[in-house]
Amino acid sequence: MITTRNLVHRFGGAVALDKISLTIPDGQFVVLAGPNGSGKTTLVRHFNGLLTPDEGDVLVDETPVEDDLVAARTRVGMVFQHPRDTFVSATVGADVSFGPENLGLSHEEIDRRVETSLSAVGMEDRKNDRIGSLSGGECQRVAIAGALAMEPAHLVLDEPFTGLDAPARDSVISHLERCSKDGTGFVVVTHDLRDVWSLADRIVALRDGQIAVDGKPSEVASKIADFGIHVP
């Protein structure tokens, strides 16, 4: 469970998050929407301690993130835009095993996690492929596999569809659906709801650093259409 309580974040004098209180239970598929500059990326960067609150608290499983950064980063995985820049190894399999290796797991457990997470994104036959040979959608899927291999309770994807063509988007979405059914919670940051509307349990929309809308897709559709978010 991820909890923020009266979370405030400022950049210089400018308030980016203005008293955000939010609880995300395990397993929930949350879409975090809102216009450019509304605070989405700033908010999710608090979920695993990439930013520190100016005021308020952020807790993962009821422990303040700053008290146990390792636990927070194990429970909350993140995949950012442009994953091509974040790969650390030359091949798909080596990259996905990098995180579990750093957890000090046994070879058997590392192999199991690599197999499971690559097959969750439909890349089980591509372990030996070079990262440089992948398309944009495949890069995104390998980045998701790398995060899944850490077996997080929540996986945060920041604008995962940027730069992907329609078939690549559809492929990533169908694999997210599969992982979601298997129990992984998701927080997907987007300003375009069309891709993920059908997968979402909950839509949270920010405006000017505050929660403007929070509810099930069917409840919020009419409320969010007027603030710069594409609704299907």
Ligand SMILES: Nc1ncnc2c1ncn2[C@@H]1O[C@H](COP(=O)(O)OP(=O)(O)OP(=O)(O)O)[C@@H](O)[C@H]1O
């Ligand atoms: N490193 C930074 N330094 C200064 N201001 C920042 C920084 N990062 C974000 N901001 C400002 O904080 C506010 C929230 O930005 P944030 O990136 O969280 O919004 P966002 O909703 O994710 O936007 P986008 O959809 O454009 O990515 C904006 O006004 C932005 O200009």
